[in-house]
Amino acid sequence: MTEIKSGHNAPKPLTADEIREMTPEQATIAAAAADGIHIVHRRNRFPIPGTKAEKRSERAVALTFLISGLAGIGFIVAFVALPWHWHLPGTPQNFKYFTPVLGGLLAVMLIFMGVGMVLWAKWLMPEEEVVQDRHDDPTTEEDVLLTEATLLTGLEDTGLPRRSMLLKSLGLAGGALAAVPLVALVGAMIKKPGDALFHTLFRPDKKMFPQSGGHVPLVTADFQQVGPDTLEPGGLLTVFPGVHKKDSEGYDGVTSASSPTLLIRLLPGQKVHARPGQAHYGWPADSPEYVAFSKICTHAGCPASLYEHQSSKLLCPCHQSQFEVLEDAKPVFGPASRSLPKLPLMVQKGADGLLHFYAAMDYQEPIGPGFWERP
Structure with missing residues (x-):
C-alpha cells in the first residue's frame, strides 16, 4: 500500500x-x-x-x-x-x-x-x-x-x-x-497439606526423645541446647526444635519452615498478661521470666524478630506490624490481626547435669498467616 x-x-x-x-x-x-x-x-x-x-x-x-x-x-x-x-x-x-x-x-x-x-x-x-x-x-x-x-x-x-x-x-x-x-x-495445590498446617516439629516424639518423655529440646542453629542461663535479661534468641531430620535432598537438620521460635527473657518487673488458657506457657509457670513465640508473622509470614526490650514490642520489618510481648504478643500496630502463637515451655535436667528448655507440647494454634480452612 x-x-x-x-x-x-x-x-x-x-x-x-x-x-x-x-x-x-x-x-x-x-x-x-x-x-x-x-x-x-x-x-x-x-x-x-x-x-x-x-x-x-x-x-x-x-x-x-x-x-x-x-x-x-x-x-x-x-x-x-x-x-x-x-x-x-x-x-x-x-x-x-x-x-x-x-x-x-x-x-x-x-x-x-x-x-x-x-x-x-x-x-x-x-x-x-x-x-x-x-x-x-x-x-x-x-x-x-x-x-x-x-x-x-x-x-x-x-x-x-x-x-x-x-x-x-x-x-x-x-x-x-x-x-x-x-x-x-x-x-501448588496438587498435594493436600493434610494436618501439616496445624503441627510443627515441636510435637512430642517419645521415639526420638525417650530420655525427656518425648519433649523436644530447644536448640540454636548449630544444635546447642538452650537453658535458663543462656540469655541476659531483656535478651532474645532464635531457637529451633532439636530434631535431626533428613529432607528430600538429604540434608540433616530442621526442615520445617514453621519451626523458628523466639525465646525472650523479660526484664525484672515485667509481667505477661496471658491469653485465656496460656497462663502457664512461660517459665517458671507461676511467674514467667521466659516466654517463647513463633517467629513467623501472622500477617504475611515474615520474621517478626526486631525486639525492643524496654517497650516490650516485637516488630516485623516487612509491613511494620508490632506485637506487645507483655500481652502475649498481641498485635498493636500494622496489618497483622492475630497474636503470635505461643510455645509452652518447660525445663528439664539434661545428661550434662544442666537445665535445658524443652517444648512442653506443640503449638496449640496454626503458625503464620491465616488460611482458608482454619476453624
Whole structure:
C-alpha cells in the first residue's frame, strides 16, 4: 500500500453491493471515511515486501517473542525442579533461590513480550495518522461490511499470514504466558497439606526423645541446647526444635519452615498478661521470666524478630506490624490481626547435669498467616 492522504470532504454514501465489489484495502479507506475518520497519512514500513531490511526487523521481533517463550518454559521447569523446602541454617541454603529465580523468569517473560509487541507495531506494521469525528449514528448493514473489511486489512497489516517465523515465536510466547499462571496456581495445590498446617516439629516424639518423655529440646542453629542461663535479661534468641531430620535432598537438620521460635527473657518487673488458657506457657509457670513465640508473622509470614526490650514490642520489618510481648504478643500496630502463637515451655535436667528448655507440647494454634480452612 502506498502512502495515502485524504481530505475532509464528506464521502458519498456507499451501498452494500458497491462495498462487496471493493478490495479489503479499498473498503478500509471507505470505512474510515464513512466513520468520519480522516487519514492524514498512511504508509507501509516496507513498501516492497520481502526485503532484507524487513527480514531483519521480523527476526528481531521474533527473537523477543522467543526469549519470552523460553523464559516462560524456564519458569515452569524451575517451579517443578528447583529445591524450595526450607531447612536449618548451617546446611546448603539453595532453597533461597527458588522465589528470586521464578520472579526473574516471570519478569523476563513479560518484559520481552511487551517489547516484542512494541517493536512489531513500530517496525513492521504500517505507519498511520488519522483524525476522527464524533457521531452517534446507529449501525447499518454497510457499517458492518466496512468493519469486516477493516478487520481483514488489520490482520493483513500485522503480516501474520506471510510471516511464519513471527507467528511461531508469538505462539510460543503466548502459550508460555498462558501456561505459567496455570502451573503456579494449580501446581501448588496438587498435594493436600493434610494436618501439616496445624503441627510443627515441636510435637512430642517419645521415639526420638525417650530420655525427656518425648519433649523436644530447644536448640540454636548449630544444635546447642538452650537453658535458663543462656540469655541476659531483656535478651532474645532464635531457637529451633532439636530434631535431626533428613529432607528430600538429604540434608540433616530442621526442615520445617514453621519451626523458628523466639525465646525472650523479660526484664525484672515485667509481667505477661496471658491469653485465656496460656497462663502457664512461660517459665517458671507461676511467674514467667521466659516466654517463647513463633517467629513467623501472622500477617504475611515474615520474621517478626526486631525486639525492643524496654517497650516490650516485637516488630516485623516487612509491613511494620508490632506485637506487645507483655500481652502475649498481641498485635498493636500494622496489618497483622492475630497474636503470635505461643510455645509452652518447660525445663528439664539434661545428661550434662544442666537445665535445658524443652517444648512442653506443640503449638496449640496454626503458625503464620491465616488460611482458608482454619476453624
